[in-house]
Amino acid sequence: MAPNLVSPPPRQKWSLGAQHPDVQKVVQAAFKPSYVLVTARSGWPNISDVSVIRGELITAAKQLDWWHIHARLLSELAYGTNLAKIVAGRSIHERAKLKATASNHVQLQYGIGVGVMDTSTFVQGVLPSHYYIYPRVHGTRGLPRRTHPYMHPIFPIILHYRFFSGDDNYAARYPSIFNPNEALPRPEIPRAMLTLVGAVVHTALSQWSTGELVPRKFSEELCGDATTLHMRLLNAMWNRSEAAYHDTMANLYIAARDLQIAPEPADPDATAPNDDTAVAELDLEGWADGAGNVQDGVEN
Numbered sequence: 001m002a003p004n005l006v007s008p009p010p011r012q013k014w015s016l017g018a019q020h021p022d023v024q025k026v027v028q029a030a031f032k033p034s035y036v037l038v039t040a041r042s043g044w045p046n047i048s049d050v051s052v053i054r055g056e057l058i059t060a061a062k063q064l065d066w067w068h069i070h071a072r073l074l075s076e077l078a079y080g081t082n083l084a085k086i087v088a089g090r091s092i093h094e095r096a097k098l099k100a101t102a103s104n105h106v107q108l109q110y111g112i113g114v115g116v117m118d119t120s121t122f123v124q125g126v127l128p129s130h131y132y133i134y135p136r137v138h139g140t141r142g143l144p145r146r147t148h149p150y151m152h153p154i155f156p157i158i159l160h161y162r163f164f165s166g167d168d169n170y171a172a173r174y175p176s177i178f179n180p181n182e183a184l185p186r187p188e189i190p191r192a193m194l195t196l197v198g199a200v201v202h203t204a205l206s207q208w209s210t211g212e213l214v215p216r217k218f219s220e221e222l223c224g225d226a227t228t229l230h231m232r233l234l235n236a237m238w239n240r241s242e243a244a245y246h247d248t249m250a251n252l253y254i255a256a257r258d259l260q261i262a263p264e265p266a267d268p269d270a271t272a273p274n275d276d277t278a279v280a281e282l283d284l285e286g287w288a289d290g291a292g293n294v295q296d297g298v299e300n
Contacts, residue, residue, distance in 0.1 A: 001068055001072075002022075002023075002068040002069045002071070002072035002079075003019075003020035003022060003023055003069075004020075005019060005023065005079065005082055005083070006018040006019055007082075013085070013089050014082060014085045014086045014089060015086075016028075016086050016090065019086070022066055022069060023069065023083070025064060025066075026057060026060050026061050026064060026066065026069055026083070027057070027060075027083060027086050027087055027090075029060035029063065029064060030053065030056040030057045030059070030060040030087055031087050031090055033056050033059075033174070034052065034053045034056040034057075034084075034087050034088075035087075035090075035091055035094055036170055036173075036174045036177060037049075037052050037056070037177065038052060038053070038088075038091070039163075039177075039190075039192065039193050039196060040177035040178075040190040040192055040193055041190070041192055042192050043192040043193065043195050043196040043199075043227060049084075049088065050080075050081050050084045050085075050088075053083075053084035053087045053088060054073065054080035054081065054083070054084050056087075057073055057080060057083050057084065057087070058070060058073045058074065058080070061073060092219075095200075095218050095219070096218070097162065098158070098162050098196070098197075098200050098218070099200050099203060099204065099218040101158050101161050101162050101200075102154075102158055102197075102200045102201055102203070102204035103204045103207065105154060105157050105158065105204075106154065106201065106204045106205055106208075107208075109152070109153055109154045109157070110122070110123075110126075110132065110154070110205065112205075112208050113208070114212065114213070116211075119208055119211045120208070120209060120210055120211035123205050123206070123208045123209050124209055126205065127202065127205060127206060127209070130202070130229060130230075130233070131144045132152060132154070132201060132202070132205060133149050133150050133152055133155075133198065133201075133233070134146055134148055134149060134151070134152055135148050135151050135152050135153070136152075149233065149237060149248070150194060150198070150248065150252060151248075151252075154201055155194070155197060155198075155201070155252060155256075156252060156255035156256040156259065157259070158197050158200070158201070159189065159193075159194075159197060159252065159255075159256035160256045160257070160259045162197075163193070163256065164256050164257050164259075171187070171253075171257055175187070177190060178190065178253060184246065184250075185246075185250075186250045186253075187250065187253050188246060188249035188250040188252070188253050189249045189252045189253050189256065190249075191231070191234050191238075191249070194230070194234065194249070194252070195227055195230040195231050195234060196227070198226070198227075198229075198230035198233075199218075199223045199226040199227040199230060200218055200223075202223065202226040202230075203216055203218045203222075203223050203226065
């Protein structure tokens with residue numbers, strides 16, 4: 001018979017360490033594939049992902065030949081739901097690694113940090129408008145090139161180090177999330193994954209709002225607004241042109257996989273934007289006409 005789960009004290013989270021060793025091994029085997037699927041589908045583990053995680057727990061128990069746990073997962077919804085909560089709770093460690101990667105790169109890529117006089121002014125200017133998603137004309141403080149959303153080098157850099165290299169090489173271990181059912185002409189970055197990366201870049205930059213580094217936790221509760229905004233930006237791109245959207249996401253996949261970072265574009269015709277609404281800042285016409293495409297890591 002499958003071991004019972006040890007419930008947490010009131011108002012506390014489920015603990016993996018408190019569970020039977022067999023249960024611990026099933027959770028550990030299910031964690032990585034569950035986190036991969038959640039990252040590709042929704043970005044943040046939440047109650048709507050319980051069915052996804054439960055499915056991975058069932059698969060893990062089957063692969064381990066622990067049919068007693070497998071049978072209970074199939075027959076008792078509450079058993080699987082509570083185990084899924086343990087899996088979802090462990091995602092905090094993956095988010096911590098994602099935030100550390102972003103924090104390590106924002107200073108160089110945006111030209112901010114201790115001793116940089118206008119760090120506070122720059123950060124407070126780019127956060128409300130979300131200008132940090134655009135590459136800059138003539139260096140880190142040039143005008144944003146609004147026909148190139150999500151083509152700032154920070155995005156392929158973070159995607160590469162967190163999802164395309166080492167033990168986190170999702171492209172090698174879980175290729176189907178980049179082209180579900182092989183329905184796309186070429187692999188691309190999932191929308192939820194880019195939304196999560198956009199939110200973590202926002203968080204890493206916000207730590208420098210005062211001009212000094214003030215660490216900030218990366219969580220759905222604190223960063224939900226940034227996550228929602230990035231989903232709106234990507235939805236606006238999709239609604240304007242599905243073809244251009246797929247090109248952008250596929251080119252980001254190539255850049256992240258190969259870490260082909262295009263040089264900062266020089267655009268003498270760039271003009272300063274004057275609208276405070278982040279979605280309105282997107283030059284969707286220019287982007288949809290192909291200005292925001294990247295071919296083989298080189299901007300057009």
